[in-house]
Amino acid sequence: MDDLWKYKKWKYFINLTGQEYPLRTNYELVKILKVYDGANDAEGTIKRANKERWQNVEPAPHGITPIKGSLHITANRAFVDYVLHNETAQVFLNWTKKTQIPDETFFSSLNHNPQLNIPGSYKGEPETDSVIKPFLTRFVNWESTPFGWKCYGKRVRSVCIFGVEDIPLLLSRPEFFTNKFYIDYQPVALDCIEEFHYNRTRDQYEQDWTFNTTYYENLPFLKNVVKINKI
Template sequence: MWSKSIVDFFRSKFTVLGLIILSLGALFYFAKYTDSTFTPTSFSSKSSSQTKFYPNRFHLQGDHLELFGSYSVGNNTVIATDFAIIVEDIQSFVSILKNRSDTINHDTEKIVSKSVANISIYEKSTPDRYINRKVDEQYFIKHRNVPEVSCRKIFDGSETELKLAEEITKKTPKSTLTESDYINMTKDCEKFRQERGYILSPLTHLEENFPIAFSLLLFKDVGQAERLLRAVYRPQNIYCVHVDEKSHDDVRKAVQGITSCFDNIFLTPRSFDVQWGTMTVLEPEILCMNELWGKSKKWKYFINLTGQEFPLKTNYELVQILQAYDGANDLEGTIKRANKDRWENAGPPPHNITATKGSVHVIVNRDFVDYVIHNEIAQDFLNWTRKVDVPDETFFTSLNHNPHLGIRGSYKGVHHQTRSEEKQKLIITLNVSEKHR
């Protein structure tokens, strides 16, 4: 019943390693689940070093169970491995591990062990992953609607699996909610939060201690914007939502319903008629900065979003990235590729500022926001940008790319090297160089 790969492995030159895994397989063969521990009916080990196995994922394959995890022998480094085992009562064994499968696996520090002879089977306690495990595990879906697609293969870049997922997506009717649906659903906030799957726990101490401020600008399609909001939502973060002045009444009412169900999501006190290429793109962002600044003193970074976006990172990963930035701001900026004709009618910028072309999308630290809304130089420059074309692509990036202004986290490199390609590398590699400090 052993898989061929395991048999071949045992026949390899790594005999000692094979015997260790074989011993573990024997242990699990006699294992029964009792009171949240692994209690074998019989087992003996002659190994002189203590072996530890850390199961974190499993896969049911016919008449045997494949465990995925890691093990260590004595003080040796923990080595990742996977192997097949035979279990008398597979379903009981599945019940042991199912709560730890198909969920995010963050690093852990505390480990609760059950020693058996000279081998300890470790059941992971996850203080870094969960603040309150019993409560927080409810936020992770354990049963997928499309089990025939392997998420692991998709993440590994399997072309075959990606094509299969695309085919199923095309055949699957899209589930859409109308503005009226949201208006009705948010009349019962507790039910709305639960049914829509909002994560109502910080989940980890790392995230709890690193709150983020978001702005969200939307004009239509509340359903898409709400999916974005739900994906980035955590109770320790804070969210400012701006609804375009020309949006339909039902859009505004739907968003009002959603924000009314959360203490940390709020609508702007006024709305702008947003028109591309004008100050009306920039003004809602600055309005949200003011509101976020006044409502919370805890958030570390500000990120602006539009209703047509969706995150590629979890909040946990995002916090790790922002911590790696160590106060640096992330804004696209260039002079070499700038459309300088946009600034011709405005005259020279004040305070010896070199105008820079970038994007309205920013990731900036709290001190940058403080400078934008409180500093007189920033206000003078904001008034100058009112005379330029597409001011939203000039204001934030110029402040960040003029280090003589003394804004924390400003870019201090060479301007012709600040193209978006180089900036993107910072995000991918989490490499914050000295020139950003």
């Protein structure tokens, strides 16, 4: 984030790892983020949180409720500004360093504590008894998922390492990126999704493709965020 902040001409930050691959083309990502209009996309849970991670430290500062989520986020420039330069964010960051797995607490908590009034953050409950706020930055096939996705590759620490037979599921997903591939495990799977991504990019470049953003336009959480100036 520090390195990116030196540059002025960007509107969204997306952090990734080296073991994932895009499910959307650049063209599609731009279309989706225009629909987001400043809203952040960050995972967050209270009911399923590993609360023992912060039970042995003092309460979080500034009345922040700790939220568990993914380190990987899609966040607007104003949110990044808050993370880097706001005193409350720095104090909270220092608090998370005393907890277990702080990277799964920091961004999610900032995005789901609306009293902080961070631009693009979520003002509602991240989950109810029947509805979990969607998280679109990356798709991961966890063994513990309530959706019952089968893993045709292999699981490593509960995460599916995708194989060839997982490709149909991946191509049906609305997320931006997917995790996880191993270059030395069923590499044809990565070859297949890379070819699909290349073909779609080519077709869009040649204006032989339309991308429907209706699904993203109807995401409920987009209507319940702290407002931000047009980006």
